[in-house]
Amino acid sequence: MKKRLIVDIDGVIADIYGQFRKFELEDFGTNQDYSEITGKLEEEAFVNGEIYMATKGFFRNASVIPGSVEALKKLNKTHDLFIVSAATKFPNSMAEKQEWLLENFPFITWQQIVFCGTKEIVKGDIMIDDHFKNLDKFYGQTILFSQPHNLNRVENGHNRVANWDEISQLLL
Structure with missing residues (x-):
């Protein structure tokens, strides 16, 4: 399974x-x-x-983090993959994020995209996130994606990764 x-x-x-x-x-x-x-x-x-x-285009025009497309393409075949974003605080972000995902990750279907207000409701086996507030409340394996805001904090049991190559090594 x-x-x-x-x-x-x-x-x-x-x-x-x-x-x-x-x-x-x-x-x-x-x-x-x-x-x-x-x-x-x-x-x-x-x-x-x-x-x-809250500005139109902010989310739509973001660059893709290197290695994520290739890794997610492989992970999509080996896992039940869901893209989850706490996007409802900025309502225009939902349409922009969906368009962005469809353009940059065309292998991810609309059924695999979840927009919510809090990730506390999300259930799964593994979560990859850059915020402790999401990982700390998740009941499965957690992977902390390094970003400037979390670099000076202790992992708290989360497995820290610096890039998508490290994620691929862990999960593929």
Whole structure:
């Protein structure tokens, strides 16, 4: 029986930090180095972060995190894969994220995409996420995808990975 794999979008397969930095560069002419934002949650690191996330095109135009397409294509064959995003806080993000997924991950069907308000309701065997708030409440195996906001924190039993090659080594 295949294991159910839950994968986050923002910060795991979509480069949200790149989007924040791009928007800040356009607005303020600044481009924070990752060392300046390490250990800070997105809302601390980026003053207008919530405004940016509510802006049309923010999610739609994010870059794909390297290695995620190839790895998810393989994992989709070996696991019951679901892409799960706590997207309802920013309603326009749901349509943008779905369009983005269909364009960049065409092998993922609409039945494999779940938008919710909190991931506490999600059940599965394995979750890959970049936020402790989601992993800490998950009852299966947890994989913490490294991002600047979580780098200074202890893993708390989560298996930390730096990239999709490491995920492939763990799960394939």
